[in-house]
Amino acid sequence: MNIKLIPLLILTVAASIASKAAEPKTWEVKLRAAYLQTVDHSDAFSALGIDFARDSVVVEDKLIPEIDIAYAFTKNIVAELVLTIPQTHDVSLNGVGSLGTLEHLPPTLSLVYEFDKFAGLTPYISGGLNFTWITDKDLSVAGVELDLEDYSLGAAIGTGVTYDLNEKWKLDASVKWIDLESDVTAGGVVLTNAQLDPFLFSFGANFSF
Numbered sequence: 242m243n244i245k246l247i248p249l250l251i252l253t254v255a256a257s258i259a260s261k262a263a264e265p266k267t268w269e270v271k272l273r274a275a276y277l278q279t280v281d282h283s284d285a286f287s288a289l290g291i292d293f294a295r296d297s298v299v300v301e302d303k304l305i306p307e308i309d310i311a312y313a314f315t316k317n318i319v320a321e322l323v324l325t326i327p328q329t330h331d332v333s334l335n336g337v338g339s340l341g342t343l344e345h346l347p348p349t350l351s352l353v354y355e356f357d358k359f360a361g362l363t364p365y366i367s368g369g370l371n372f373t374w375i376t377d378k379d380l381s382v383a384g385v386e387l388d389l390e391d392y393s394l395g396a397a398i399g400t401g402v403t404y405d406l407n408e409k410w411k412l413d414a415s416v417k418w419i420d421l422e423s424d425v426t427a428g429g430v431v432l433t434n435a436q437l438d439p440f441l442f443s444f445g446a447n448f449s450f
Contacts, residue, residue: 269319271309271413273445277328278302282436288427289383293336298425298435300343301331307443316355321367323349323417327376337382343389344377349397349419361405371397371419388426389435395420403447411447416440 283298305328311321325347332340351369373393380387401415422436 269311273307275443319353341380
């Protein structure tokens with residue numbers, strides 16, 4: 242099965258379960274800091290008379306703010322929308338140096354399954370879809386403009402744990418993997434496919450109401 246279809250299957254099954262639930266509904270706002278770490282896989286390619294090895298394209302890792310909105314259908318099934326502000330990353334090419342910057346907006350919609358609570362701790366898993374919109378590109382090499390695809394749609398899979406501080410507030414720590422890639426082109430010719438596939442390591446607080 243294509244890995245991109247797994248979160249869609251999770252969403253469909255969980256939504257069916259949630260639609261039959263009769264428990265009270267609750268909302269939650271999550272304020273977190275997230276460290277975005279890309280894996281930086283790319284195909285080998287030739288340009289400028291140079292043969293570049295695999296994984297030569299490097300996108301900057303960085304700490305970003307994260308604001309999530311969650312809606313609990315039941316005590317176990319939660320829908321979560323992960324948001325942030327547009328983020329700018331430096332892009333470089335091994336052996337050449339800086340290529341410039343890219344700016345993106347990466348909202349992610351997931352369904353979360355929360356396991357039963359134990360000693361104030363609630364572990365959870367999540368599956369969903371990420372839509373990354375490349376909002377701005379300023380990339381070039383040796384005076385030649387480089388381009389990326391305008392968006393990427395891919396799977397988002399994660400796990401985490403919350404700790405109850407009181408009835409309204411929780412601490413939340415999680416890690417999420419996102420399927421994110423884009424062709425890198427010059428003059429309409431594909432040079433390489435950059436598979437960023439970032440991990441998001443997040444920590445923050447949740448407020449329920």
